[in-house]
Amino acid sequence: MAGLTERLDPVRWMGVPMAACMAGTLLFAAPIRVFGLRLPEPVFAMVVVFAWAVLRPTILAPLLLLVLGLFDDLVWGGRVGLWGLGLLVAYGFVLVTRNMMSGQGRPMMWVWWAATLSVCMGSIYLTVRLLTGNAPDLLAVGGQWLPTVLLYPLAERLIAQFEDADPRFR
């Protein structure tokens, strides 16, 4: 039991990935151009949204996701609470549907990841539309959705690292 607790140390399976997501967000917000092209701006926070909900439900996760959303809002200069809302809606979606995901292969999990991301960005899209009375361009939304979809291997790695830690939620 002691070994299990050690493996599920919140700092290791929540703190470190969250810090990595923050670092990735900051790094990709730098005004760097590669061959004249700007860097994409994927939503790194989706990695922990998906992985935490798949691994096991925990009360700490919604709180940390709210903090992570606030961080994204402050770095990207958006309305405070916008990304927190989107991440939490996506987390709730994965939490509700996690039983359907058990035993699925990699391609299906990737599709599920894309669906979760669509729920997150869809909720933010509707909120922005409601608040500003102006719909963001769908191509621009796709420009952030596509690079984020490609981040699934990071979430898969995090899940693989801790999925055997708590047998009750395997």
Place this chain on the structure above:
Amino acid sequence: MSYRDGHFQDLKVPLTWTVGVAVVVAILAAVALLLSDRRESLQSGLIGVGRATADVAASPVGEAISAPGRWTGQATQFIKDYFGAVSENRRLRAENAELRQWKAAAIALDDTNARYRALLGFRTNPPIPMASAHVILDSRGPFADTRLADAGKEKGVEVGNPVMNERGLVGRVIGVAHGASRVLLLTDVASRTPVLVDRTDARAILTGDASQTPKLEYLRGAESIKEGDRILSSGDGGMIPRGLPIGTAVKGLDGSWRVRLDADESSIDFVRILLFKDFSQLVNQQELAQPGAPPAPPAPPSAAPAVSAKPTQSKAKPPSATSNTVSIGAARPAPAPPPLPGASAAAPDSAAAPPAAAPSERTQ
């Protein structure tokens, strides 16, 4: 007494349901934050202070992250310059020859213009001081399109200041801290900028939608715009000076008129923040707010009580940003008193009328 010996040892709460409740509570907190945030008036309140603090903290981090990219860019540019010096020299010679002709034309036009201004007694805009800055964080998402620039309060930057790169208008400052300022780009979904079509003087509102080409809204008349027309800032509202280059009109795939931004023709790495003072900030508001002599009473009609009530209401209005135009109108020689009481009620409408004559009155 250990935890297991306590009264809560038999208490069992279903984890999934508890987490569900935590998610709902967190969502409500996010919604509350969202509703309390006013991105347009950042400088006050807890969120504004928190945002300014975050910008100050992010400033050195962004500086450090962007430095390698900047050095790489400078090294690449150096190599490009070295190998392309001959062709560049040839191109610059041709361009220089063409510019000499434009210079001669500009001198002649400037002379003519100065004479016209002297004849008309036209007051030109005062020169606008600028602060240079370089961009250290760059957000390009569909829901927020902002930049963090490394110039803030210490350089006199204020919320609302227009921001340009070497090609044209980039956006405006929406938050200022010490050493950093947040710039809302024209392409952001929350951005609205009053513009005019240079050829026809038609007015419109440039509305960002996170695409590369923001929309032109509230454009009147089918002939007021055509493909390739130059779009400039109109100066309406007093936030941005008139005549700043913004872009070129293009027809969008959805049939709407859009603007290809001049600022996008080069990178938004270095920017100039115009320390522009709105007319309402320059003018003595207290002096304007002084009640003048009441207009001569009209001939006693039958509805005398209604006549006395309406002017009193209009005088009691507090000075505000939207009332500037009205105040300017009031500074002119007093017109003849309105013959009917309904005429005084139409005074606020004059503020919304096309401000064709207003720029000549203004010192912005």
